[in-house]
Amino acid sequence: MTWPGSPRAPLPVTARLTLAGLAMAVAAGCATLSSPLPAAGRPAALATSPAPAPATARGPDDCGDPTISERPPAVMPPPGAMPAGTLMDRIHQRGSITVGVLADVPPFGYIERTVDEHGQGVSAFQGFDVDLAKEIAKSIFGPDGADETHLKFRAVTYAERIPVIQDGDVDIVVATMTTNCARRAAVDFSVPYYDAVATVLVLKDSPYTGMKDLGGRKVCAPLGTTSLEHVEDHPAGPVQVGLPTVADCLVALQHHEVEAISTDDVILVGLAQQDPQTRVLVDDLLPGDADHELIAVGVGKDHPEMTGFVNGVLARIVADGTWERLVRHHLWDYLAAFAPEFPRPPLPRYRD
Amino acid sequence: MSPVTAPVAPVPAHSRWASAAVSAAPGGPGIRGWASLPREAVALLRSGARTTPGLLRIAAVALTALITLFWAAALASTLVRQSAVDAVRDRAGPSFVAAQRLHADLSAADATVAIAYLAGTIEPAERRQAYDSSIEEAGRELAALTRAGGGDEARAALETVVTRLPVYTGWVEQARANNRQGHVVGAAYLWKASKLMREEILPAVETFAAINADRIDDGYRRGTHWSQPTAVAVLGAATLAALAGAQWLLFRRANRVLNPWLLTATLLMAASLVVTLAVFSAERARLVEARDQGFVPMAEVGQARVLGLRVWGDHSLSLIARGDSSALDADAAATTERLGKEVLPAVAALAGPDQETRTVLRPAWVTYEGLSGQAYRLVTETAGRFPDAVAITVGDGAVAFERYDAAAAAAFESSALRFGEGLAAADGRLPGLAVAVSVLAAAGVALMAIGLWRRIEEYR
Numbered sequence: 001m002t003w004p005g006s007p008r009a010p011l012p013v014t015a016r017l018t019l020a021g022l023a024m025a026v027a028a029g030c031a032t033l034s035s036p037l038p039a040a041g042r043p044a045a046l047a048t049s050p051a052p053a054p055a056t057a058r059g060p061d062d063c064g065d066p067t068i069s070e071r072p073p074a075v076m077p078p079p080g081a082m083p084a085g086t087l088m089d090r091i092h093q094r095g096s097i098t099v100g101v102l103a104d105v106p107p108f109g110y111i112e113r114t115v116d117e118h119g120q121g122v123s124a125f126q127g128f129d130v131d132l133a134k135e136i137a138k139s140i141f142g143p144d145g146a147d148e149t150h151l152k153f154r155a156v157t158y159a160e161r162i163p164v165i166q167d168g169d170v171d172i173v174v175a176t177m178t179t180n181c182a183r184r185a186a187v188d189f190s191v192p193y194y195d196a197v198a199t200v201l202v203l204k205d206s207p208y209t210g211m212k213d214l215g216g217r218k219v220c221a222p223l224g225t226t227s228l229e230h231v232e233d234h235p236a237g238p239v240q241v242g243l244p245t246v247a248d249c250l251v252a253l254q255h256h257e258v259e260a261i262s263t264d265d266v267i268l269v270g271l272a273q274q275d276p277q278t279r280v281l282v283d284d285l286l287p288g289d290a291d292h293e294l295i296a297v298g299v300g301k302d303h304p305e306m307t308g309f310v311n312g313v314l315a316r317i318v319a320d321g322t323w324e325r326l327v328r329h330h331l332w333d334y335l336a337a338f339a340p341e342f343p344r345p346p347l348p349r350y351r352d
Numbered sequence: 353m354s355p356v357t358a359p360v361a362p363v364p365a366h367s368r369w370a371s372a373a374v375s376a377a378p379g380g381p382g383i384r385g386w387a388s389l390p391r392e393a394v395a396l397l398r399s400g401a402r403t404t405p406g407l408l409r410i411a412a413v414a415l416t417a418l419i420t421l422f423w424a425a426a427l428a429s430t431l432v433r434q435s436a437v438d439a440v441r442d443r444a445g446p447s448f449v450a451a452q453r454l455h456a457d458l459s460a461a462d463a464t465v466a467i468a469y470l471a472g473t474i475e476p477a478e479r480r481q482a483y484d485s486s487i488e489e490a491g492r493e494l495a496a497l498t499r500a501g502g503g504d505e506a507r508a509a510l511e512t513v514v515t516r517l518p519v520y521t522g523w524v525e526q527a528r529a530n531n532r533q534g535h536v537v538g539a540a541y542l543w544k545a546s547k548l549m550r551e552e553i554l555p556a557v558e559t560f561a562a563i564n565a566d567r568i569d570d571g572y573r574r575g576t577h578w579s580q581p582t583a584v585a586v587l588g589a590a591t592l593a594a595l596a597g598a599q600w601l602l603f604r605r606a607n608r609v610l611n612p613w614l615l616t617a618t619l620l621m622a623a624s625l626v627v628t629l630a631v632f633s634a635e636r637a638r639l640v641e642a643r644d645q646g647f648v649p650m651a652e653v654g655q656a657r658v659l660g661l662r663v664w665g666d667h668s669l670s671l672i673a674r675g676d677s678s679a680l681d682a683d684a685a686a687t688t689e690r691l692g693k694e695v696l697p698a699v700a701a702l703a704g705p706d707q708e709t710r711t712v713l714r715p716a717w718v719t720y721e722g723l724s725g726q727a728y729r730l731v732t733e734t735a736g737r738f739p740d741a742v743a744i745t746v747g748d749g750a751v752a753f754e755r756y757d758a759a760a761a762a763a764f765e766s767s768a769l770r771f772g773e774g775l776a777a778a779d780g781r782l783p784g785l786a787v788a789v790s791v792l793a794a795a796g797v798a799l800m801a802i803g804l805w806r807r808i809e810e811y812r
Contacts, residue, residue: 041651
């Protein structure tokens, strides 16, 4: 840099040095800083379920009577002596049977949570279905078949009941499963062990007397159940709302998001006990008007010998009074309020 | 500067001094520009430059203008930097830190409710207290954030949190009341509450934090913009050059060795330039420290903490959901993946003075992960040993997680402290600098004027 018009007067050396130093200082210390959120400090999005609950499998209703099942063996094998090559034998050799049960549907399958004498939380599966599973386990392993080592419960939701059998996650499912033709295409069923009636739960102060009054109203039923199909098919034309569990339906009812819940009578009484401000509509229980849900044990399609064995166990517990004892213990308290008489076991109908 | 200096440039033959004195700033309008200037001004300058006193007067005006410009650039840069750093230190920074704490408190409350539910129909007293204090703490943060205000977007995000949080706590209490009576509907309420927390409340907190993170970034950019020191350096150099030129002029014209006034003025301007750049550079260095030792580790550790809490909550809720847990398990898996493969390695790789507070996080997480995996396998692979899984989860698993969480909280707080200290240090000298450059500029102009005036007086 020289002075224009004075070629012999360059900038003094000290000034040049000063300028150079300044330029360096400026270049080193004046780049604009940024402070973005580091990549590892950014929030992560919520992951969604890889497989949403499957819609209810609906198929042709042309399998005849869906309650017909395998005939039990003429002579039931005694516990611990299962015929070779059967699923029962494999279960016996494996040392444990895995049963899919519901975990939040009293009085059929639920987890009873208590506190023991040490103040520790204790939880155990309880219910009609659970005791039925214990009877089946005892028939395979003997009197200690219902303990923790021999009988393992896998909690399932309604929608999971068929997939866990198909995937082989469980040996059988005892989870208020209605037997019907559509489901029979996917899994096998035992003979029915209980005859439930579909009805409706509403808030105490609501004017409804039955499903017939609920046309255009929102009615909740658990996803993956025949109850939801019945709501959809009902001639009155209610609006179906499917939620994962009956408890979710109760929450929706309490928040006035739905007008009613529709499922099996005994389950609804179980819900009504959790909220005294609801009532079960008994009108729908009248004979003739009733929508029967025959519930059965689900078994894999490849194991007719297992289905026959379960049917044998069911026949035994009906014969020896265990069935009546279990109904009285688990269900009668719920039913006594409105059931006309003590329930009878559904009559088994066997193939051939 | 060009209106004063430029007219002389095209007339070099007239007086070589004229051009030497006034063309300190190189360049200027082209020949076309001259024509548009008022003739009188050109004439005045020409006649003024013809005599030494006239030339000196022009030099005095030019130098005053240059020093003023230099001062204005330094002062404006200082004030812009100060306001940018203040905005980060007083608003965006604390809001970001508070948002991170709020996020952690709310996540902790949600995870605590789930684990308390798992523990049984009577929730353990210490869990109840932990939930209460998390919600209380969250309320305090929220109140402070609401007072701090912010833009519309930030306010909308906060409003979501403020309006939804009471709904959340209401559902939690309903879950509790049902749980006490052994009603399974309690779990449905818990699930509903947790869904609200995860899908509405926490994303709103994240939005609020992100807005403040952007403000921090913006404050950093404005507070360290390259144009500010560049303008100061260029104008400072021009001022020093012009002062040197004026002294050269006097030296040649008046045959004097030194003009002490002008020399002092030059030294003052040089000091002003050096001090300004030094303070800017120090401020920038403090901001770099605040960022690298405070903001970055704080954001990463904060994320490590909330991701850990989320996984912990997922695990508990998955056990409560007992079957309908595919979404929770998927979220737990994805979150664990991000935490274990991305966030914790990044946290471990951070150097700096608080490193030892962060190195404990990874092993603590691995311990918890081992226990939670054990519980998960008890539920799924070995089919439904649910009570054992719950025992591990509420027992050793909870202890291990709390160790991790406490370590993460401590590491977060030490980084947050360092962030605040760094910002305070960055701001520290800027107010003084604003005064210093003003005083120096005033003194410089005064000394320069005195120095030149004395010479001009000698010609009378």
